[in-house]
Amino acid sequence: MGKSINVKLLICPHCKSKVKIKNLKKISCSNCHTEFYYEKNKILFKKFNKGDVIDELDKLKTLFKKWSKLYDLLIKVLSPVLIQMNLKKFIKENINDETVAINLGSGNSNISEKITNVDIFPYENVNICCDINNIPLAKASVDVVINIAVLEHVTSPENVVNEIYRILKTGGIVYTYFPFMQPYHASPYDYSRRTIEGLKILHKMFDIKELRIGAGPTSGFLWVLQEWLAIVFSFGIKKIHHYVYLLIMVVTFPLKYLDLILSKFHTSKNISSAFTIIAQKNDPI
Numbered sequence: 485m486g487k488s489i490n491v492k493l494l495i496c497p498h499c500k501s502k503v504k505i506k507n508l509k510k511i512s513c514s515n516c517h518t519e520f521y522y523e524k525n526k527i528l529f530k531k532f533n534k535g536d537v538i539d540e541l542d543k544l545k546t547l548f549k550k551w552s553k554l555y556d557l558l559i560k561v562l563s564p565v566l567i568q569m570n571l572k573k574f575i576k577e578n579i580n581d582e583t584v585a586i587n588l589g590s591g592n593s594n595i596s597e598k599i600t601n602v603d604i605f606p607y608e609n610v611n612i613c614c615d616i617n618n619i620p621l622a623k624a625s626v627d628v629v630i631n632i633a634v635l636e637h638v639t640s641p642e643n644v645v646n647e648i649y650r651i652l653k654t655g656g657i658v659y660t661y662f663p664f665m666q667p668y669h670a671s672p673y674d675y676s677r678r679t680i681e682g683l684k685i686l687h688k689m690f691d692i693k694e695l696r697i698g699a700g701p702t703s704g705f706l707w708v709l710q711e712w713l714a715i716v717f718s719f720g721i722k723k724i725h726h727y728v729y730l731l732i733m734v735v736t737f738p739l740k741y742l743d744l745i746l747s748k749f750h751t752s753k754n755i756s757s758a759f760t761i762i763a764q765k766n767d768p769i
Contacts, residue, residue: 589634665704
């Protein structure tokens with residue numbers, strides 16, 4: 485599990501007032517008196533349940549997410565995407581034991597014990613369960629916000645980025661990984677993609693420190709190819725589509741390692757699978 489958050493940094497998502505500990509199982513808003521609950525050491529402001537997952541492939545992924553290390557290994561090996569985020573380096577350079585850092589849309593992963601995990605699903609490794617369109621953290625209370633492949637799953641990425649800006653301290657850092665050339669993937673829904681220029685616009689309130697390919701052109705091509713082959717060889721039969729897709733994934737995933745070379749080409753950004761941006765909140769002019 486990630487790092488527990490200081491309750492003093494939490495606010496009510498409804499009226500933005502401070503919350504207080506009521507007992508071992510509850511916290512409550514000091515203003516509107518709305519109660520929120522602890523469940524298995526996580527704070528529940530809002531959550532989705534398994535029944536809210538309707539996509540068949542997403543149901544399978546949700547099942548495997550119970551075993552976070554196995555799931556992360558399967559994604560790293562079998563996924564058509566060769567992720568090149570340098571995340572360990574970023575954490576080492578920007579996060580220590582005193583840093584208030586959160587990972588929005590963490591799923592059941594736990595990238596560091598120094599980071600608080602936030603997700604809409606109450607996975608084992610989640611510390612705060614909430615809707616990231618309305619983050620229950622006080623203004624200027626956080627040093628670092630990480631969000632990896634989550635903004636495409638919210639109806640308004642702009643609103644979430646505004647929330648990130650609100651909760652970050654002056655000088656705080658946001659690390660965003662956003663897809664560009666990727667097929668539909670529900671988690672539990674899927675709404676949008678961004679070009680490299682679109683990602684700049686999304687973070688226009690920040691000073692951009694780094695903007696680069698997060699997953700290269702082969703990854704962008706391979707995922708689409710796998711989906712296309714699954715459509716062809718499932719012969720329009722929805723019930724077998726996902727099984728055919730998974731088989732094709734197992735056979736073709738080694739192709740993604742071509743991105744170790746191709747991601748270095750400038751023109752790779754035209755069909756890259758995803759981009760990574762690191763940006764800083766500074767005092768407005």
